[in-house]
Amino acid sequence: MPQRTKGVVKDMGKVAVYPGSFDPITYGHIDIIERALEIFDTVIVAIANNAEKRSLFTIDERVEMVKAIFKDTPNVVVDSFKGLLVDYVAKTNAKVLLRGLRATSDFEYEFHMASMNRSLNPHLDTLFMMTSKDYFFVSSRTIKEVASLGGAVEGLVPDLIARRLKEKFKLPVTKKREIGWDD
Ligand code: ADP
Numbered sequence: 533m534p535q536r537t538k539g540v541v542k543d544m545g546k547v548a549v550y551p552g553s554f555d556p557i558t559y560g561h562i563d564i565i566e567r568a569l570e571i572f573d574t575v576i577v578a579i580a581n582n583a584e585k586r587s588l589f590t591i592d593e594r595v596e597m598v599k600a601i602f603k604d605t606p607n608v609v610v611d612s613f614k615g616l617l618v619d620y621v622a623k624t625n626a627k628v629l630l631r632g633l634r635a636t637s638d639f640e641y642e643f644h645m646a647s648m649n650r651s652l653n654p655h656l657d658t659l660f661m662m663t664s665k666d667y668f669f670v671s672s673r674t675i676k677e678v679a680s681l682g683g684a685v686e687g688l689v690p691d692l693i694a695r696r697l698k699e700k701f702k703l704p705v706t707k708k709r710e711i712g713w714d715d
Contacts, residue, residue, distance in 0.1 A: 545574055547628075548574075549576045549617075549621050550629075550631075552577075553672065555588055555672050556675070557672075557690075558671070558672060558675055558693070559670060564630065564663075567661060569607060572628070576611055577609070578612070579610070579613070595611075595612050597693060598610045600692055621656060628659050629657070630658075630661065632661055633663060646660075679701055685697060
């Protein structure tokens with residue numbers, strides 16, 4: 533059984549850390565996690581708590597939603613991190629970072645991040661998994677845009693997330709502006 537001790541992760545077999553904003557998690561992310569579980573014993577979903585980047589959902593909400601989605605999958609561990617990703621990964625026994633690739637537009641950013649992380653920790657490699665054909669057009673950003681305009685996002689995110697998006701966007705306009713979000 534994986535141990536869910538925050539920070540230090542032990543006896544989890546082959547571990548991959550899947551970092552991201554997950555604002556909110558989509559079936560694109562979930563597909564990557566499920567496919568990664570065919571290769572790794574444990575996937576740690578590491579949700580970035582980045583004060584610089586405005587998010588629609590708070591860090592606690594994002595963590596709670598991903599935990600709810602994987603409540604029956606003990607080899608998916610959900611955690612949050614602040615600061616440098618390589619410092620967070622050093623507290624786990626992961627040697628692999630997991631990222632998803634959709635279009636060539638993802639490539640440049642991912643290439644730079646992977647190269648930077650490798651330079652910060654030469655023992656850390658990034659594994660890229662290609663998106664599935666069903667989700668290549670799905671991003672948290674477009675999901676939020678569509679949901680904010682009242683469009684249906686069912687089938688692209690779990691029902692729980694679709695509900696939570698509806699709740700968020702029911703807020704009065706002034707409150708929405710106060711919250712704001714970038715991506
Ligand atoms: P970030 O803000 O760090 O890019 P995201 O939550 O947007 O975080 O994405 C986390 C990772 O998941 C990234 O590697 C991203 O490319 C990947 N990803 C997002 N959506 C999809 C999708 N539909 N298919 C495959 N990978 C995806």
